[in-house]
Amino acid sequence: MPLALYVLALAVFAQGTSEFMLAGLIPDLARDLGVSVPAAGALTSAFAVGMVVGAPLMPALSARLPRRRALLAFLVVFLLVHVVAAVTTSYGVLLATRIVGALANAGFLAVALAAAADMVAPDAKARASSVLIGGVTVACIVGVPAGALLGQVWGWRSAFWGVALVSIPAIVAIVRSVPATSPADAAPAGTLAELAALRGPRLLVTLLLGALVNGATFCTFTYLAPLATEVAGIGSGWVPLVLALFGVGSFLGVTLAGRVADARPVELLTAGGAALLAGWCAFALAASNPVAAIVLVLVQGTLSFAVGSTLIAQAMYAAVRAPTLGGGFATAALNVGAALGPWLGGAAIGAGHGYRSAPWVSALLVALALAAGGAARLTGRAMPGGRSGPPVRARREARR
Known part of the structure; x- marks a missing residue:
């Protein structure tokens, strides 16, 4: 994998910290701030809404810029x-900063996904993503x-300072490692053509x-922190470790998907x-x-990111004719869920069903995903990782 790809991952690390922290x-x-826990949880939904709006919009607005310049502009904001x-x-004001930060994050991630796909062979998009x-x-x-540890020691504001500081070396690394001449080459006519290419049933299902x-x-x-402390009875001092355990699971899931998803996406998604x-x-x-x-935090982190990162890769395969907007629409779709999930969880908690209701809502959403995938298969709609397989399709597109 190219060094520049790992440089982009450094910036995604800073942005992911902000999104999840x-x-x-x-x-x-x-x-x-004197607000309720569901209201504080809405800050996560606000970030996701900004990602939804920004993912297709920001790449289109920055289409004439070289990719390095676009990436730097988004990261500085x-x-x-x-x-x-x-x-x-x-x-x-905090709510507004979450939305603006999400717009910048969405633009960065969409351009970075397109750049990553261009850095590797046509049949290695899952590994790159x-x-x-x-x-x-x-x-x-x-x-x-x-x-979380900074928040416990110096207050929640210190975590925001930490994200800002981590972004500085990412900016320097992008200046030094990402080629200045790599264009985000979707002119207005190209943008319209890409939008037309994004209407395929396989991509929409994905x-x-x-x-x-x-x-x-x-x-x-x-709501993992209150689930751990209020329901599981885990001390608040252990919350950072519980969050880290979810992160270990997410790393295992992404690693698994990177090794398997290019060749066997249907099996991975189904199982x-x-x-x-x-x-x-x-x-x-x-x-x-x-x-x-604690065990299920690890397991669910692994499964969530194995399935989720496979779907991202499948979206990039399905959007091979829309290299700039494909990453944006994949980012937007993921963040529709990221906005909807905390809102539904907060609604269930606010209705008096307790923090335990959050995983029940998660189960319902996954059940809907399985039902939608099954319905698409039964009705003959294209499914992620169709019969020809992503590597074959990518090679065909590359020869055109």
Whole structure:
């Protein structure tokens, strides 16, 4: 894999830390700003909404820029809004910084996915995307627990300062490693052509499944800290380790997908999806048992990211004729789920069903994904990783 791909993963690490770190900060943040826990959880949904809007919009707006310039612009904006978030005392301003930061994050990730796909052979997109998404898993292992630990020692604002500081070396590394002449070459006419290419049934089914699976992941992960402390009875000092365990699982899942998803995507999605559904049901039933809860945090992190990263790769294969907007629409679909999941989990908690209801909502979302995939197969719609297989299709597209 090219060195520049790992440089992009460093920036994704900083952004993934920001996106996920509220899972360990929500109780303190809610108390400090005088809002409810579901309202604090809505900050995660706000970030996801910004990602949904920004994923298709930002790459199109930056289409005429060289990719390095576009990546730098998005990352600098991301850094600056975290500085604002670290000093504000207003929930409304914090909410706005989450949205703006998400717009920048979405633009960066969409351009980075397109750049990663161009850096490797046509039949290695799953490996390339797994390296990029690996930045998110490292964020879950290191960045999110570190953010939770900083929050416990110096307050939640210190976690935002930490993200801003980590973004600085990523900016320097992009300047030094990403080619300046690599264009994001979708002119206005090309953008229209790409939009037309994004209407294929295989891509639409893949995006729907990605939204549902990611919604399930974010639904429970957003409320993992109160689940661990209030339901499982785990001490608050152990929350960073619980979050790190989820991150270890996510790293294992992405690594598995990177090795298997290019060749056997259907098998991975089918078996992984069924196991993911069973795992969320088991988590809901056994959440009060601290040992079972800890084991299931690892298992569900692995399954969620194995299935989720496979769907990202399948979206890139399906959007081979839309290299710029394909990554944007994949990012948008995932963040539709990331917005919907915490909102549904917060609604269930706010309705008095307790924190245990979050994994039940996650199970429902995965069940809907399995039902949608089964319906697509029964009705003859194209499925992710169709019969010809992604490597074969990619090679055909590359020869055209």
